[in-house]
Amino acid sequence: MSLEVPAHSSRTGKPASRIRQKNEQAIIQAAEDEFARHGYKGTSMNTIAAKAGLPKANLHYYFTNKMGLYIAVLSNILELWDSTFNTLTPEDDPAEALTRYIRTKMEFSRRQPQASRIFAMEIISGGECLSEYFNQDYRAWFSSRASVFQAWIDAGKMDPVDPVHLIFLLWGSTQHYADFATQICRVTGRTKLTKHDMEDAGSNLIHIILKGCGIKPAL
Amino acid sequence: MSLEVPAHSSRTGKPASRIRQKNEQAIIQAAEDEFARHGYKGTSMNTIAAKAGLPKANLHYYFTNKMGLYIAVLSNILELWDSTFNTLTPEDDPAEALTRYIRTKMEFSRRQPQASRIFAMEIISGGECLSEYFNQDYRAWFSSRASVFQAWIDAGKMDPVDPVHLIFLLWGSTQHYADFATQICRVTGRTKLTKHDMEDAGSNLIHIILKGCGIKPAL
């Protein structure tokens, strides 16, 4: 499902040296910051190199070109992304499972806001770099997530809401706290969203969404 | 064609000629498309000029520089944005008012997705161009919106949810359908979101959010 990140040199296929690993990490880190703020087109290799503390020729040595670096960053992110998603099953207790899912997504929004923003930018920009990602497998996976909700509905464990739109509600409401953190801070007079703020936000979402779906909260 | 009062040149304050009005409109239209896709930094005057069918020197004639054009586009959007927001009052019936509000926002996401995306890109990019917009007045306005919900809560018309987070839930869940339309289409196998799709999405949100807040639906 995810694009491939070479643990080995993309050029030689040999195991990565310690220096290589360290430099690649520094570059990816710097690239994440820039891509998250300015998107693909708006980011320059120059700026990334400066932020990573390396001459810009090195970026081209480790990643063949700008798109190569971008794909590496995206892959990094999708790996994270995917790993937080596959926990719901029809056998689960809806209240418990949904609570856990929302908490996990909010925790992700708090700890990896950059990842969420890069993803958002890419989607808004047309998402062509993710066309590989949104393939048959992805649609099948999405379907299987939706069918979990359908199973709960059929078993009378929750209201007959549209499972697909419920997923979009879960995604939209949780990612909002990563992508729009700037606006949220400005509006509420904060300088940053604390762990506590995010937990409050999560509790609020859990209350409204569970009750809204006719699920009794877990004890 | 009607005899409207001509808009005025942003430079001279003199009445705008018909040519000027037409060209400015074409430029802003093209600029919106590009800024919505690539953000401020990722957009080039060159591309905008080509899309507007004008030599690029003209853009600098009508709008002093790139930032001037960007601000013009943003202002255009904020005007639209604000005009859809001020309908909730403590005297309203919560069910009716919230239903209307969600429908309005979804209608906005359907008709003006570009506007929503430019706003999203700007916020993700740090939102410095909006620092003027997020001023004292804005915070006061936001507060007054939140206090409407608080009034409903105090009157026992809805559950004691956090009014501020409720607003973020409303914003996040409705804007998601504009900003992430690409992903939604890919995932659901559609080519575009129809009016009918958006109405379904709205109905779903209304069901979950109203019930989740302990509000009985309007009849």
Place this chain on the structure above:
DNA sequence: GTCTATACGTTGATAGAC
């Protein structure tokens, strides 16, 4: 493996003919 120097296209912006 690393970095300096550089090629060469594109950028935002302007000067000046029409």
Place this chain on the structure above:
DNA sequence: GTCTATCAACGTATAGAC
């Protein structure tokens, strides 16, 4: 008011010395 020609700055990418 409009547009062609042009500028300096910056973009990605590479060649080749170390």
